[in-house]
Amino acid sequence: MASPFAQVTESLIRHRGVLGAMIVGVDDGMIVESTLQIGVNGNAFAALSASLYRKARRSAAAAGFGATGFLELTAEQGRVCAAGAEELVIIVVCEPRVNVGMVRVELLRAVEQLP
Amino acid sequence: MRLSVVASWVESPLKHFVDDARVEIAVLLHPSGQVMGQYGFARSIDVMSACALASAIHASSSELGRMLEGQPFSALHYTGRDRQVFLGAIPSQSGVLLLLAVFDRESSLGLVQLFLEEFKTRVAAAAPSATAGTPAALAEDFERDLNRNLAQLFGRA
Numbered sequence: 001m002a003s004p005f006a007q008v009t010e011s012l013i014r015h016r017g018v019l020g021a022m023i024v025g026v027d028d029g030m031i032v033e034s035t036l037q038i039g040v041n042g043n044a045f046a047a048l049s050a051s052l053y054r055k056a057r058r059s060a061a062a063a064g065f066g067a068t069g070f071l072e073l074t075a076e077q078g079r080v081c082a083a084g085a086e087e088l089v090i091i092v093v094c095e096p097r098v099n100v101g102m103v104r105v106e107l108l109r110a111v112e113q114l115p
Numbered sequence: 116m117r118l119s120v121v122a123s124w125v126e127s128p129l130k131h132f133v134d135d136a137r138v139e140i141a142v143l144l145h146p147s148g149q150v151m152g153q154y155g156f157a158r159s160i161d162v163m164s165a166c167a168l169a170s171a172i173h174a175s176s177s178e179l180g181r182m183l184e185g186q187p188f189s190a191l192h193y194t195g196r197d198r199q200v201f202l203g204a205i206p207s208q209s210g211v212l213l214l215l216a217v218f219d220r221e222s223s224l225g226l227v228q229l230f231l232e233e234f235k236t237r238v239a240a241a242a243p244s245a246t247a248g249t250p251a252a253l254a255e256d257f258e259r260d261l262n263r264n265l266a267q268l269f270g271r272a
Contacts, residue, residue, distance in 0.1 A: 024225075025225075027220070027223060028223050028224040028225055029223040029224060029225020029226055029229075030224060030225050043225070043228070043229065044229050046225055047223065047225030047226045047228065047229045048226070048229070050223060050225060051222075051223060051225075051226055054220075054223075
């Protein structure tokens, strides 16, 4: 039986340039749901990205900026975008050519579906 | 916090694991309860207690795994209010070892599992074979070996 989150990750990965979408536990870094293209090491990526998101959230809170809305990491050969609720974070792995604006809108829309 | 080891080959894998996974405490031990290296404890009595408990937990969970799945469970994770405990089996050339890790919100289960895989690879590369390394613990030598290892770790050898 498909998890209730499968639809969320499947809709995100349909966008051109998106290599993977995962819903990950913020505190444990474990994958709840994922749709990944071949070549993405899901478990490692989830653990490290969730750690990054946790630290970003703490940094924003420490700076008095409130809740973290959207996190984007731009690397030489790709991008990582993340947005989360209290306990879960949606992480999207993208190629550099991806339409980040579109991913951002879809990601923030998807976050609303999280508990 | 000081990292201390009984055998020199333990130092590098354990140091990498502690640095990467951001754990508060890490102890590598023989399933019999003999410590091989530790980070995070300041007193030998604490290491001794942790090793004895980890050894007992491993024995119980291994037997439970055999009953349920026909083979021992390879890892165990417990979540407390502030801290979490992870106990994993580490295959080495001289047999299975155990890694006990305690971590808080600076780390996560995902990170510990991720860097555990690297730790296993490093241990497999660094550990001597059974013939070249320390012989398996015998019941009659256990207490003597345990005390010797603890003395080495805490600078009383």
